[in-house]
Amino acid sequence: MNRAEKAALQLRAVDVLRMLKETRTYDELAETTGLPAGDLNRYVNGHVLPGTERAREVVEDLGREALAEELAARIRVDDEGYVDNSATVFDQPFLDLAAPVVANGFDFERPDVVLTAATDGITLAAALASYYGVRCAYAKKSKETAVEEFIEARQRLQSGIELTYYLPASAIDPGESVLVVDDLIRSGETQELLLDIVRTADADVAGVFALIAAGEDGIRRARERTDASVGALTTV
Ligand SMILES: O=P(O)(O)OC[C@H]1O[C@H](OP(=O)(O)OP(=O)(O)O)[C@H](O)[C@@H]1O
Numbered sequence: 001m002n003r004a005e006k007a008a009l010q011l012r013a014v015d016v017l018r019m020l021k022e023t024r025t026y027d028e029l030a031e032t033t034g035l036p037a038g039d040l041n042r043y044v045n046g047h048v049l050p051g052t053e054r055a056r057e058v059v060e061d062l063g064r065e066a067l068a069e070e071l072a073a074r075i076r077v078d079d080e081g082y083v084d085n086s087a088t089v090f091d092q093p094f095l096d097l098a099a100p101v102v103a104n105g106f107d108f109e110r111p112d113v114v115l116t117a118a119t120d121g122i123t124l125a126a127a128l129a130s131y132y133g134v135r136c137a138y139a140k141k142s143k144e145t146a147v148e149e150f151i152e153a154r155q156r157l158q159s160g161i162e163l164t165y166y167l168p169a170s171a172i173d174p175g176e177s178v179l180v181v182d183d184l185i186r187s188g189e190t191q192e193l194l195l196d197i198v199r200t201a202d203a204d205v206a207g208v209f210a211l212i213a214a215g216e217d218g219i220r221r222a223r224e225r226t227d228a229s230v231g232a233l234t235t236v
């Protein structure tokens with residue numbers, strides 16, 4: 001890790017600690033993290049930065065667990081198992097904080113593009129693309145006007161409805177590495193269509209990520225379609 005990467009990691013750890021501190025006293029934060037309350041106070045107030053090893057532990061281990069908890073607290077599941085996650089996908093600052101934790105806590109390759117499906121995946125994809133400093137692309141259920149060439153992926157869903165996603169062909173170049181993300185994965189049909197788009201573009205899959213897995217089917221299905229790392233932050 002070079003100096004700039006170390007500094008970025010240390011600052012990310014401070015962001016995670018500040019998020020945790022919002023709902024905790026320093027003593028409670030000390031209990032959650034296993035770090036001394038005095039040190040935590042200095043980190044949160046910006047007087048001292050945590051060392052790189054501590055920062056890594058906060059971002060990769062603690063951060064992931066804390067984010068999963070925060071996410072679970074924001075989700076509402078109705079009687080039929082449908083998930084209301086608007087408290088998450090409408091909160092860009094929360095997703096911006098989640099991005100480094102996701103990027104460091106899962107075994108994804110560094111992507112050239114983050115790809116999602118409109119609509120609800122877009123804010124997460126934007127947060128991850130911004131973290132990596134790469135492009136964000138989203139496939140839509142209709143063709144964007146004035147775009148001449150599209151990559152299309154079509155599938156007949158379990159419901160019998162045919163679903164087609166369209167991505168402007170210029171969005172992904174052959175050989176690029178693509179991180180496929182979405183806010184939610186249930187059947188895995190949407191992820192499968194996105195993976196088809198990556199294949200049609202002659203690109204590689206850097207990983208597949210969803211904030212929420214509704215059941216295990218979608219994750220299993222995505223794993224059957226790629227050797228890249230596939231994961232979700234929380235399962236309901
Ligand atoms: O794993 P699956 O069964 O395919 O379900 C997951 C997809 O469903 C939701 O999108 P939806 O199709 O409702 O579109 P929206 O984002 O525009 O609401 C969600 O944002 C995922 O894209």
Ligand SMILES: Nc1ncnc2[nH]cnc12
Binds near residue numbers: 081186
């Ligand atoms: N909000 C939602 N909850 C559960 N499954 C879904 N599939 C598509 N949207 C969904």
